[in-house]
Amino acid sequence: MIFDLDIVEPIKPERIVANLLCRVPRSYGHILAVLDTGSPSTIISARDALILRLSTNNLQDSKPISGFGRGQLPSKHFRNFIFFMKSRNGEAKEFKLDVSIADASGLSEDFRNSAYLLPSIIGLDFLNQFGLKLYVDLKNNTAYLEMNEENI
Amino acid sequence: MTEQTEVLNEFKALEAGSSFISKNFKMLQGNYPDQFIAIEDSNVVANASDLNEILSKVEEKKKNLSQLIIEFIPSGNVITVY
Numbered sequence: 098m099i100f101d102l103d104i105v106e107p108i109k110p111e112r113i114v115a116n117l118l119c120r121v122p123r124s125y126g127h128i129l130a131v132l133d134t135g136s137p138s139t140i141i142s143a144r145d146a147l148i149l150r151l152s153t154n155n156l157q158d159s160k161p162i163s164g165f166g167r168g169q170l171p172s173k174h175f176r177n178f179i180f181f182m183k184s185r186n187g188e189a190k191e192f193k194l195d196v197s198i199a200d201a202s203g204l205s206e207d208f209r210n211s212a213y214l215l216p217s218i219i220g221l222d223f224l225n226q227f228g229l230k231l232y233v234d235l236k237n238n239t240a241y242l243e244m245n246e247e248n249i
Numbered sequence: 250m251t252e253q254t255e256v257l258n259e260f261k262a263l264e265a266g267s268s269f270i271s272k273n274f275k276m277l278q279g280n281y282p283d284q285f286i287a288i289e290d291s292n293v294v295a296n297a298s299d300l301n302e303i304l305s306k307v308e309e310k311k312k313n314l315s316q317l318i319i320e321f322i323p324s325g326n327v328i329t330v331y
Contacts (some may be wrong), residue, residue, distance in 0.1 A: 102270070102273065103267055103271045105270065105271050105274055111274075114267070116263050116264060116272075117269050118259055118260060118263060120256070125259075125263075125315045126309045126314060126315040126317075127259075127263045127266070127315070127317070127318050129270075129318060129320060130265055144266040144300055144319070144321070147300065147304070148304070148314060148319055163251070163331070181256050181260075184319075186255070188253075189253055189257050189260065210299065210300070213300040213321070214321050214323075216321075219318065222328060
């Protein structure tokens with residue numbers, strides 16, 4: 098089963114994006130998640146959490162998220178986050194994955210607005226848990242995830 | 250309607266919006282630098298420099314959030330890494 102990915106290309110190849118459909122109860126909606134092999138974890142951004150009205154009130158704290166710079170972003174652990182991806186042959190495949198949700202609720206307005214600029218991220222845990230292989234061919238503008246039959 | 254059919258219908262809107270962003274990113278960067286935009290099908294239905302502001306605009310227009318893509322369009326003046 099193959100899941101095509103979008104290559105967003107303003108001037109030169111910039112990022113590879115997966116189209117996800119969130120189906121957590123009461124939080125249906127779209128997520129454009131950047132595929133990031135530099136991230137060990139899948140992270141739902143503070144922006145998408147707000148748009149999807151994902152409640153983080155009763156969730157346990159997860160490890161803070163850090164990147165470039167000195168700051169860290171608090172996060173919550175969300176068990177069994179449910180989303181779909183559409184395969185190349187037109188089938189919708191459901192995935193359940195524990196994810197971190199960036200939690201901007203306790204931040205000052207400036208930091209919160211900065212946190213809202215960051216996208217959701219598909220990390221290596223997703224590829225690992227579902228046995229997905231990632232193919233990228235920027236020259237031919239092609240990127241996709243491939244799932245072996247035994248993992249379907 | 251089965252869940253599979255329902256989900257596939259929702260994917261149509263998502264793919265149209267996502268494809269619009271990929272194919273028109275340079276235009277969007279020129280028109281909406283460092284702004285949030287809301288895409289419905291292949292149309293920009295709202296823009297704002299702040300996430301809460303665009304959510305208010307979308308609400309005022311009585312748009313269904315689950316049918317929209319809301320994205321931030323960086324100006325391109327910085328290298329964005331995640």
